[in-house]
Amino acid sequence: MPLCPVVDSCPDSPEFEVEHLLNLARMFEYVKKIQQQIDLIAQSQETALSAGAEWLSEAILKDKIIHTFGTGHSHMIGLELAIRAGGLANVNAILDSAVLSVEGARRGAMIERLSGLADILWDAYTFEKEDVMIVVSNSGRNALPIEMAQKARDFGMKTIGITSLQQSKQYPSRHPSGKKLYQLVDLVIDNCVPSGDVMMEIAGNRIGPASSISGMLIINTMSTEAMKIASQKGGRLPIYFSQNIDGFSNEELYDRYEDRIKHL
Numbered sequence: 548m549p550l551c552p553v554v555d556s557c558p559d560s561p562e563f564e565v566e567h568l569l570n571l572a573r574m575f576e577y578v579k580k581i582q583q584q585i586d587l588i589a590q591s592q593e594t595a596l597s598a599g600a601e602w603l604s605e606a607i608l609k610d611k612i613i614h615t616f617g618t619g620h621s622h623m624i625g626l627e628l629a630i631r632a633g634g635l636a637n638v639n640a641i642l643d644s645a646v647l648s649v650e651g652a653r654r655g656a657m658i659e660r661l662s663g664l665a666d667i668l669w670d671a672y673t674f675e676k677e678d679v680m681i682v683v684s685n686s687g688r689n690a691l692p693i694e695m696a697q698k699a700r701d702f703g704m705k706t707i708g709i710t711s712l713q714q715s716k717q718y719p720s721r722h723p724s725g726k727k728l729y730q731l732v733d734l735v736i737d738n739c740v741p742s743g744d745v746m747m748e749i750a751g752n753r754i755g756p757a758s759s760i761s762g763m764l765i766i767n768t769m770s771t772e773a774m775k776i777a778s779q780k781g782g783r784l785p786i787y788f789s790q791n792i793d794g795f796s797n798e799e800l801y802d803r804y805e806d807r808i809k810h811l
Contacts, residue, residue: 614678
């Protein structure tokens with residue numbers, strides 16, 4: 548008795564493979580859209596990603612801090628880079644519950660539009676002129692990320708903005724200056740996300756957010772390329788090990804950065 552008497556249902560048959568791929572394409576439209584999104588970012592942002600990687604590699608080699616900041620869902624992109632297995636230890640995520648939705652999503656959305664709050668958050672952290680600041684804002688129009696980027700740039704840090712240029716250019720700034728994030732940073736990386744942060748449509752509803760995955764792709768691409776560059780130049784990489792693998796410890800790195808990174 549053959550293991551697969553019906554050819555069309557046999558996992559090893561060409562017919563099954565074709566049908567399987569067609570089913571996946573029909574079932575997982577979001578996967579297909581994300582794959583297209585990844586390719587678009589890699590192709591269109593190659594120059595910007597390479598420049599960002601060079602800046603981060605300089606921070607590694609000079610033992611400087613890479614700061615990240617975002618509000619709402621954008622904060623997850625900065626947090627992705629901070630204090631995680633396989634990632635750089637010289638990363639400081641600027642975090643505050645007021646703008647991370649944990650005290651209410653509507654409240655957080657209103658607070659991120661307030662001018663002046665960046666001054667308060669800034670004073671709670673330690674910065675040096677040769678550090679790097681990465682500010683993430685999909686819309687690029689709210690006051691808090693705009694002012695955080697401006698403060699970092701005025702301070703003398705190199706600034707990187709991750710934003711949707713399509714979204715940002717479509718709507719007016721909510722900052723008194725009338726400026727948007729992409730107009731105030733040294734390096735702009737376009738996350739290539741459609742306006743509204745959605746990629747699909749069903750029954751007249753726009754669905755399928757893309758900014759989180761796109762942002763994490765961007766930030767991990769920059770950091771891993773930076774590690775390669777720094778390593779090629781003879782730098783010692785400050786990389787965290789997984790806390791769940793026996794035989795490794797991050798205590799040396801914690802001790803090294805605890806005076807410069809707040810949330811250790």
